[in-house]
Amino acid sequence: MIVINVDVMLAKRKMSVTELAERVGITIANISILKNGKAKAVKLETLNRICCALNCQPGDVLEYVPDGESSSD
């Protein structure tokens, strides 16, 4: 499964979840859905805004984890 790790980038950029939500233009609830892995799909536009807000590459926030394994650090 694809895991979205925004926590590491948020810590690096010293940004809060609220600020990220405002910059990306989505609600905090949706950020939680992304972080919890409950999202079924992410629009490219949303990914574009996340990368723009965090000043990072998609690979910095997206990680592939085989089903059944926990995510690496």
Next chain:
Amino acid sequence: MNYGRQRKAYSNMKQKSLSNWLKIIFAGVAVCMAVVYCYLLPVWGRECFNTSFFYTEDSAWFTPWLIVTLITAVPCCIAIVLGWRIAIEIGRDNSFSETNSKLLMNISFLAALDAGYYFVANIVLLIIGMNHPAVFFLVIMVCFAGVAISGVSAALSHLVYKAAKINEENELTI
């Protein structure tokens, strides 16, 4: 931004209006059903039975037929309650949901059960000589309507279920 909020408010208002309208319709249907089952069938039915067209020397025909017919009110009442619950869900902006899909499937089952029971019961009464062919013909028409309602409800249930799945996926698309 303001336009988006206005659109959402308008959509909510339409949903509330539709929900209230459906509740009014179901309440009206319930009242009509009460009139038919409590007055028209027992009173007018008895009067029709006493006309020369239906007259028979065996006056015991009417009561068993009336009992068989009154039993059909039970699934109808349950279906109206289920329809009322669908109207409540629509009012909560929960139109496309698995709940509504299950309610519609239950309505379909009740309609089929009611039509099947009424048809078989009237055939049995006809065979044992306690029914009239003209009455049976009317019963067939009623059963046909019941089967049509069952089919439409089943199809609607499937469509609502599929729409609920699409809605769920849409809500989880960020």
